[in-house]
Amino acid sequence: FDKGAYASSGTCFSGNAARLAAENLREKILFHGAQILGEPVADVQLATPGVVRGKKGEVSFGEIAHKGETGTGFGSLVGTGSYITPDFAFPYGANFAEVAVNTRTGEIRLDKFYALLDCGTPVNPELALGQIYGATLRAIGHSMSEEIIYDAEGHPLTRDLRSYGAPKIGDIPRDFRAVLVPSDDKVGPFGAKSISEIGVNGA
Structure with a gap:
């Protein structure tokens, strides 16, 4: 199979x-x-x-x-x-973050985030970079701001994107970089590997 x-x-x-x-x-x-x-x-x-x-x-x-x-x-x-x-072909990644924490309020600010990912030889490098940026920002939102709140009876109080806490343009780290680290994998076409989930995992 x-x-x-x-x-x-x-x-x-x-x-x-x-x-x-x-x-x-x-x-x-x-x-x-x-x-x-x-x-x-x-x-x-x-x-x-x-x-x-x-x-x-x-x-x-x-x-x-x-x-x-x-x-x-x-x-x-x-x-x-x-x-x-x-055979399978696995993508790999290394992610680096720099955060600032307000010790009085507990507020966290993400200042830098670098995502260096090996997705083989990308079929379309620009689309691959876009995928990494989007997936990483999505995971940052999951980790830092997104939440669905329910009342005591289980009714959702979070009813729109404004209250849900999805990242906005101002929430993007001031130094945010995605870097493709190509490798010549023998499994995929022309050396290509997957790129989707690996952009989320590290963040």
Whole structure:
């Protein structure tokens, strides 16, 4: 049985199937493009902007797809791929916080927070950083301010985000950094690992 694509493991586990499907589609595009051009597959290649180029000329992906769908064409251009994940790939992180405590009132202020996370080789680094910032701030809210209060009869007194205590823009630490620490993991596609929960755990 496969390990399963759940929680934040979708890219890591299912991503290899998507990669194989893309490679399969690439082979089909080259094959049918070569047929249209009347050339051996070995003599054609993918080129920009979206064409199969050979020694005799070139044909666009759109033309290949159109010929496949009309007359006695070969059908839709669809790539398929399947993958059974043999191993797990675990993300790692190190988190550092600097807080100030008012010893008279007990008020806590989070001044600095650094999150350094290993999520393999990110498929999209900017989205990965956004995920880390969002997950970390969410966990900071869970730890420091968010609370649902009930009365003696069990009715919630917390009825909106204002009273719930979700972090606001002013609650973000003045020095707040997320850093990707890439590694070349062999399990996920192109070295990618999961990134979601690990951003919450350290905070």
